[in-house]
Amino acid sequence: MNTVSTLPFSISRLPAFNDNYLWLIDDGRRAITVDPGDAKVVKNALIERDLKLDYILTTHHHGDHTGGVSELQAEFGAEVIGPDSTNIPQVTQTVNDGQMIELLGIAFTVITVPGHTLDHIAYFAPASNALGQPLLFCGDTLFAGGCGRVFEGSFAQMRHSLDKLKVLPKDTRIHCAHEYTQANLNFAKVVEPNNPVLTQRIKIVSEQRANNIATVPSLLADELATNPFLRYDKTAVIAAASQRLNKKNLVGDEVFAAIREWKDNF
Numbered sequence: 299m300n301t302v303s304t305l306p307f308s309i310s311r312l313p314a315f316n317d318n319y320l321w322l323i324d325d326g327r328r329a330i331t332v333d334p335g336d337a338k339v340v341k342n343a344l345i346e347r348d349l350k351l352d353y354i355l356t357t358h359h360h361g362d363h364t365g366g367v368s369e370l371q372a373e374f375g376a377e378v379i380g381p382d383s384t385n386i387p388q389v390t391q392t393v394n395d396g397q398m399i400e401l402l403g404i405a406f407t408v409i410t411v412p413g414h415t416l417d418h419i420a421y422f423a424p425a426s427n428a429l430g431q432p433l434l435f436c437g438d439t440l441f442a443g444g445c446g447r448v449f450e451g452s453f454a455q456m457r458h459s460l461d462k463l464k465v466l467p468k469d470t471r472i473h474c475a476h477e478y479t480q481a482n483l484n485f486a487k488v489v490e491p492n493n494p495v496l497t498q499r500i501k502i503v504s505e506q507r508a509n510n511i512a513t514v515p516s517l518l519a520d521e522l523a524t525n526p527f528l529r530y531d532k533t534a535v536i537a538a539a540s541q542r543l544n545k546k547n548l549v550g551d552e553v554f555a556a557i558r559e560w561k562d563n564f
């Protein structure tokens with residue numbers, strides 16, 4: 299378990315499966331877990347830290363995010379918060395776009411972000427919280443250096459969802475659910491070979507990964523400067539998409555779709 303922050307709550311990144319990160323937020327006594335795909339991983343962390351699990355947050359229905367929900371719910375009696383989705387029947391409190399929920403004294407705002415799945419939501423906690431810094435738990439929507447595949451929604455929906463995340467405070471820590479950063483940035487480099495901030499980020503991330511250091515959470519400011527899926531309106535990205543499709547005058551959704559399809563086949 300890697301503790302990311304200790305003031306006054308702890309946020310822990312729990313590696314699971316091949317490249318998933320499950321998240322645990324705790325105040326030393328009680329805990330919230332986000333996307334517990336594997337109950338055992340969360341349980342081990344709870345036992346190690348002598349924590350009681352009060353809340354389970356889910357972002358979307360995929361099994362690597364929900365696989366441990368039933369077991370944790372049964373064992374700890376935790377409340378399960380998530381989207382109104384028939385695919386996540388364990389949810390005991392459904393939440394909607396813009397809704398604020400207070401858990402362990404932390405206020406989270408729910409942001410609906412369909413695209414990867416139709417039921418996908420994200421949880422944002424502003425800096426005014428006890429957590430002390432703005433945090434986003436966004437599942438498989440925004441990744442460090444990339445974004446989730448569009449499985450259920452449309453490209454336009456995904457772009458709109460990412461736009462909702464783009465406007466969060468620039469110092470927001472992006473707690474996504476996978477360690478995909480290096481591969482994402484390798485793709486970003488093909489789209490924007492002349493972006494100096496991207497070149498620098500690739501260098502840093504390469505060193506981190508060579509030393510088996512996690513690259514998540516990332517900072518929204520870094521995503522805005524390097525993530526092609528947040529940069530579909532930038533001249534260099536539009537030019538790359540136009541060249542890829544051999545088509546001029548692409549609009550935002552077309553640029554975004556071209557980049558996403560390109561990445562799918564990268």
Ligand SMILES: [Zn+2]
Nearest residue numbers: 358360414438
């Ligand atoms: Zn997913």
